Amino acid sequence: MATENGKTQAIEKTSPQSVEVSERTPAQQERTGWVFTPAVDIWDTGQEWVMTADVPGADPQKIEVTCEDNVLTVHAPVAQRWHGPATVRRAEYNIGDYRRTFRIGDDIDVEKIHAECAAGVLTVHLPKSSRAQTRRIPINVA
Amino acid sequence: MMTRLFAHPIPPLAAEVDRLFNSIFTEPRWQAGHVRPGMAWVPPMNAWEDDQNVYVEVEVPGLTMENLELLIQNDELTLRGRRESASQELIRQERWSGQFERTITLPAIVESEKAEAHLNNGVLAVTLPKAASARPRKIEIRTLPESR
Numbered sequence: 001m002a003t004e005n006g007k008t009q010a011i012e013k014t015s016p017q018s019v020e021v022s023e024r025t026p027a028q029q030e031r032t033g034w035v036f037t038p039a040v041d042i043w044d045t046g047q048e049w050v051m052t053a054d055v056p057g058a059d060p061q062k063i064e065v066t067c068e069d070n071v072l073t074v075h076a077p078v079a080q081r082w083h084g085p086a087t088v089r090r091a092e093y094n095i096g097d098y099r100r101t102f103r104i105g106d107d108i109d110v111e112k113i114h115a116e117c118a119a120g121v122l123t124v125h126l127p128k129s130s131r132a133q134t135r136r137i138p139i140n141v142a
Numbered sequence: 143m144m145t146r147l148f149a150h151p152i153p154p155l156a157a158e159v160d161r162l163f164n165s166i167f168t169e170p171r172w173q174a175g176h177v178r179p180g181m182a183w184v185p186p187m188n189a190w191e192d193d194q195n196v197y198v199e200v201e202v203p204g205l206t207m208e209n210l211e212l213l214i215q216n217d218e219l220t221l222r223g224r225r226e227s228a229s230q231e232l233i234r235q236e237r238w239s240g241q242f243e244r245t246i247t248l249p250a251i252v253e254s255e256k257a258e259a260h261l262n263n264g265v266l267a268v269t270l271p272k273a274a275s276a277r278p279r280k281i282e283i284r285t286l287p288e289s290r
Contacts, residue, residue, distance in 0.1 A: 043231055044231070119264050
């Protein structure tokens with residue numbers, strides 16, 4: 001797996017129709033500091049799409065997940081960790097915020113989107129509207 | 143006369159050779175952190191030091207203390223861990239999973255029994271107090287009575 005700026009590069013299999021992922025971009029330096037595209041995994045459980053994103057160092061209380069016009073935005077601010085005067089011996093990653101946008105389909109029930117964050121991993125649940133859910137049709141035995 | 147002729151072109155070359163040689167052999171050994179072959183990925187590390195401590199910080203999102211192992215032996219620090227894949231049927235996979243192990247050589251001998259490690263929001267922070275012999279020591283300079 002190739003790495004760039006210490007962050008893992010994408011391995012894409014097939015893009016889901018209901019969650020379109022913006023490509024990962026190299027770290028950007030903005031006025032407020034570095035901004036990174038977090039690495040994500042996405043899978044389909046039948047009832048919902050689940051997305052996990054690596055946001056190490058982000059305070060779960062400050063993470064914002066917003067949805068507007070079918071665009072889901074994840075923004076995870078990361079506070080600078082400054083340790084006073086010291087000699088840097090190894091610098092493999094920079095500290096900065098995480099931000100990424102996703103285009104979601106009409107088959108997602110926007111009202112029911114929910115998320116949780118633990119150990120630096122943000123999990124976003126995107127429940128499918130009842131029409132889009134995989135339904136098992138009971139077969140009546142005659 | 144001959145020495146004069148050669149004295150001019152040779153010193154810059156010799157200096158260049160010296161520079162190359164030094165860059166290869168005098169680079170701090172611990173900067174060449176090594177990874178066990180066959181490992182798919184390694185979590186990124188930052189490290190720094192001051193007079194008292196060596197600090198190592200590693201981004202390990204999704205890992206808990208149960209699936210992380212930190213070892214310190216002499217001036218070497220080894221971190222081992224494992225992260226399970228979120229699902230067997232990923233439609234998109236960018237996050238690493240599996241086992242990793244990496245070892246770095248610390249810039250100083252540390253007191254491993256006083257080392258402290260904290261895991262917070264997927265960031266492992268390790269503070270390693272330097273051994274007394276590795277800390278800079280201020281030598282008292284006594285002023286001798288002026289002899290007149």
